Amino acid sequence: MINLTGNHSPAVLKAFLHKRPPSKNALLILAATLVGTCSALAAVALNKSLDYLATLRITHSDHWWIFILPAVGAAAAVFLSRNILNETGGHGVGEVIAKVGLKQGILRPVSIVSSLATSLLTIASGGSAGPEAPVVVSGSSMGSNLSRLLKMSGQSRMTLIGCGAAGSISAIFNAPVTGMIFAVEIILGEWTPYHLIPIAISSVVATQTSRLLQGNVIPFNQDFPPMSFTDLGISILLALFSALVSVAFVRSIRQIGSISSSFSVVPWIKAGAGGLCVGLIGLAFPYALGEGYNSIRMAIHGTLPTGFTIVALMLVTRITTTSLTLGSGGLGGIFAPCLVIGSIFGTLFYRAVTGVIPPSWLTGESSYALLGMAGVVSGVMQAPLTSVFLVLEITGGYHAVMHIMIVTFLSSMLTHAFEPSSFYFKDLVEKGQLLRPKTDAKILADIDPQGLVHTELTEVNPQMPVSEFLHTLTNTTQTHIPIIDGDGKFLGMVDVVSARSSILDPDRQGSNIGEVAIDRNAPAIEFGMGAEEILEIMNRSGKRTLPYMKEGSFLGFITKEDILSAYRGEMKAYGSCDNLF
Numbered sequence: 041m042i043n044l045t046g047n048h049s050p051a052v053l054k055a056f057l058h059k060r061p062p063s064k065n066a067l068l069i070l071a072a073t074l075v076g077t078c079s080a081l082a083a084v085a086l087n088k089s090l091d092y093l094a095t096l097r098i099t100h101s102d103h104w105w106i107f108i109l110p111a112v113g114a115a116a117a118v119f120l121s122r123n124i125l126n127e128t129g130g131h132g133v134g135e136v137i138a139k140v141g142l143k144q145g146i147l148r149p150v151s152i153v154s155s156l157a158t159s160l161l162t163i164a165s166g167g168s169a170g171p172e173a174p175v176v177v178s179g180s181s182m183g184s185n186l187s188r189l190l191k192m193s194g195q196s197r198m199t200l201i202g203c204g205a206a207g208s209i210s211a212i213f214n215a216p217v218t219g220m221i222f223a224v225e226i227i228l229g230e231w232t233p234y235h236l237i238p239i240a241i242s243s244v245v246a247t248q249t250s251r252l253l254q255g256n257v258i259p260f261n262q263d264f265p266p267m268s269f270t271d272l273g274i275s276i277l278l279a280l281f282s283a284l285v286s287v288a289f290v291r292s293i294r295q296i297g298s299i300s301s302s303f304s305v306v307p308w309i310k311a312g313a314g315g316l317c318v319g320l321i322g323l324a325f326p327y328a329l330g331e332g333y334n335s336i337r338m339a340i341h342g343t344l345p346t347g348f349t350i351v352a353l354m355l356v357t358r359i360t361t362t363s364l365t366l367g368s369g370g371l372g373g374i375f376a377p378c379l380v381i382g383s384i385f386g387t388l389f390y391r392a393v394t395g396v397i398p399p400s401w402l403t404g405e406s407s408y409a410l411l412g413m414a415g416v417v418s419g420v421m422q423a424p425l426t427s428v429f430l431v432l433e434i435t436g437g438y439h440a441v442m443h444i445m446i447v448t449f450l451s452s453m454l455t456h457a458f459e460p461s462s463f464y465f466k467d468l469v470e471k472g473q474l475l476r477p478k479t480d481a482k483i484l485a486d487i488d489p490q491g492l493v494h495t496e497l498t499e500v501n502p503q504m505p506v507s508e509f510l511h512t513l514t515n516t517t518q519t520h521i522p523i524i525d526g527d528g529k530f531l532g533m534v535d536v537v538s539a540r541s542s543i544l545d546p547d548r549q550g551s552n553i554g555e556v557a558i559d560r561n562a563p564a565i566e567f568g569m570g571a572e573e574i575l576e577i578m579n580r581s582g583k584r585t586l587p588y589m590k591e592g593s594f595l596g597f598i599t600k601e602d603i604l605s606a607y608r609g610e611m612k613a614y615g616s617c618d619n620l621f
Contacts, residue, residue, distance in 0.1 A: 068196055068238055071186055072203045076242030079179030079207030080249035086156050086171050087212065087254070093164035094330055101326060107319035110329070113165020114370045115312030117158040121371060122307050125154045132173050132373065134464045136180045136205065136227060141468075141485065145197040146188075151181040158371045166322055166329040167315060168361035169372020175212055176373070179204030180227070194486075195234065202228045202239045207246030213259060214250060215433035219243040222426045226464060259333070259434045262340045264410065267403045267440045274402065275411055275443045278389050279450035282415025285385050286451065287458045289359050289378075290420055290466075296367025307369050314368025318361045328357040332380035339383035339409035340435065348391050355384045374463060378417045379434075386412020410437045411447050418448040419455035422462035427452070483610045484572040484603075489565070492606060493588045495596040499524045502531055502554025506543050509534075509553045520585045520597055523558050530587060530594035532560040564589045571603050 100106060121127040127150070139147050159174035183200030192200070202223035210219030220243040224231050300310040322329040335354070338344045344351055362377040364370075390408035402408070410431060418427035427448045432438055461469045498516040500509060502523050512521075513536065521534040531554065534543075539557035542548060548556050563581050565574050567590035578584060584600040 064196075067190065068192070068199065069241060071183075071190060071192075071196075071200055072238035072242040073245050075179065075183045075186060075200055075203040076207040076210075076245035077249050078182050079175070079204050079242075080211035080246035080253075082152075082156060082178045082182075083171075083175045083208055083211035083246070084250055084253045086160060086175055089160055090164055090171060090331065093160070097164065097166060097330075107323050108316070110166035110319040110322065110365075111312045111315035113161045113163075114167055114315035114318075114365065114368070115308045117161035117371050118311040118369055119308040120161070121154060121158045125150055127151070127154055132464070133176055133205075133226065134468055136177055136201065137464060138468055139184075140198060140201060140227065144194050144486070145184050145201050147177075147181040147184040147201070149181065149185050152178050152185070155181075155371075159373075162315075162365065162370045162372050163331055165315070167318060167365040167370050167372060168329060168332065168358065168377060169365050169370055170331055170374060170376025170379075171372070172209060172212055172375035173373025174371065175208040176205045176227075179208035198228060199235050199238050202235055203242035206239045206243040210243040211246040211250035213430065213434050214247060214254075214257065215430060216243045216247040218426060218430040218433050219246065221429055222423070225423050225426050226421070258436045260336055260340045261436050262406055264407050264435075264437050264439050265403050267407055267443050270401050271403050271407070271440075272443055272446065274393060275447050276450065277393075278386070278408070278411055279415055279447045280454060281389060282382065282385060282412060282447065282451045283419050283454035283458070285355075285381065286416050286419025286455045289363070289381060289416070290459055290463050292359055292363040293367045293463075296363045297369075300368040311369040314364040314370060317364045321357055321361055321364075325353070325357045327354060328361040331376045332358060333376065335380050336383045336409075336413070339387045339412075340406055342405045342409075344384070344387050348388070348395075351384060351388045351391065355381065355388055358384060374420060375417070375430075378420050379413050382413035382416030383409040384412070385416060386410065388412075407437070407440055407443075410435050410440060411443060414444045415447045415451040419451040420463045422452050422456055422459075422465075424448045424452045481572060483607055484575070485570060486610055487571040487603065487606045489569065489571050489574055489588075489598060489603070490567070492602040493596040493598050494602075497522055497596060500534075500553060501525065502552060502558065504553050505549070506551050506553055506556055507549040509557075510543060510549075522587065522594060522597070523554060524594065530589070532558040533562060533585075533587060533597075535559055535585075562586055565598055566590070567595070571606070574598065575600065575603060 097106070097109065136147070139145060155174040155177040159169070159171060163169050163171060180201045181204070183202070183204035184197055187197035187200045205227045206219040206223035208219070209222045210216045213219075220236070220240050223239050223243075224235055228235055296314065300314060303313060304310050318329065327335055335344075335358070344354070358377070358381055362381070365372065366374065386409040387405055389412060390402065390405045394402065414427055414431040417430060418424050421427065428445055431444055432441065437444065459466065498512060498518055499522050500512060502525055504512075519536050521536065523531045523533060525531055534553065534557045538559070542557045543553070562583055563577055563586060565577065565586050565588045567588070574586075578586060578600050585597050588595045588598045
């Protein structure tokens, strides 16, 4: 029995009660609700605008200039983003993940609007990309800037960024569970109640807001027949091929990126050139343009063109136009293209298999389109939970939960063997910008080295006699003494422990300390270096205390012990803020 009246009751109570004031919890929940509502409005606005402009484009598809439209849209979007709004890169999920890791979740307010406007230009003009990533950027930026406006903590800012991402995905797909899992699995990478509760609230609020404005409609609903054990065995084979399609798709985007970079260094020219190629392909294959949701509906309803060759051509042209759009710098997401490519691939796979075994052994073409979507989405994003619930919620395909899970997890695992990082993470890993919660890299990135610098120091002149230097040591606890000349220039330092034999030598008591014991070879830590880089320099040099410099000026000393102490403090802070209530 727990004794609440004894001497240990305060410790017991602290173990069971969270110290966060209820007012802060209430404010976070209200903020999550607001972010969910606003992200849903952004998603609905983008969807409605895309539908209207896509219809307008299709009604003018017989004009001779229609093939130029994707080039104009892509070039205008990139020029607006880079040259007018001063955005640094594409409006992708990777951008949000990088900001969460490196910038403590600081996203520019202009991203709320710029991501929507530029992706609208790209996709409505015929570019093959999805509207999901731009809405995620917009919603995440809403969360980031609302937290700053309300002067919330960094932990709450991360949570509201997740709320914006979850609300965006939930609203655009009418899939609340998918939105929640996407936010914690991909954006934040951290499953804690502190994140989950507000994110779940934001996701549900966004979904309900979207349903009020657009109706409660499952995007690709279909009455699927139950899948058999024969289908289960074939699903394993489908997972293998969907992994290969995923690898080919990802590498195609990167190959186009390399080619376009060699073509031009001007971003809007590269995007325009890619758009022009997309437009030319669209003259012969108009179904390869835009977000491609109509192709998904056709695959799910089993109304794709008959025959194997035409469907194979649809798959190749969709991969090509998406690679040209995104690889050349066009602004948009990869969710929709993965779903489109997956649905077409699933249909193609079914037709190939039924050429070998009787069709009566398998459930039907529609179900394999669904499995193809699960396989390609999971392979490209390597986020199996998000992929499972996305496919289930947007199709209502709960009859095939086991089959979808097998395809999803196998495809993700097999793709990982060829591509160790997902589409979202690969560039961040190569740049050293992927910092996930509670990893050493992330914790060290959160430490501000400037706050650890010892500035109140005893300094000595290089001309000071050793005997006088020893007298100075009796009045300080420092183990490292900076040597500063008459002009205030830092010359080096004396490591008292290492230089002990020299400064205690009776024959050198009359010599200058600058001649006897100064260490001029210690590497300097420059202002702006992160804690991880500083530790690496300390480990490489074998020094535990180093000078901290800014543009040649000595600011003080920084020690390894202080960095490690700050690291332990960050770890303790992580452990104390996992729960909301």
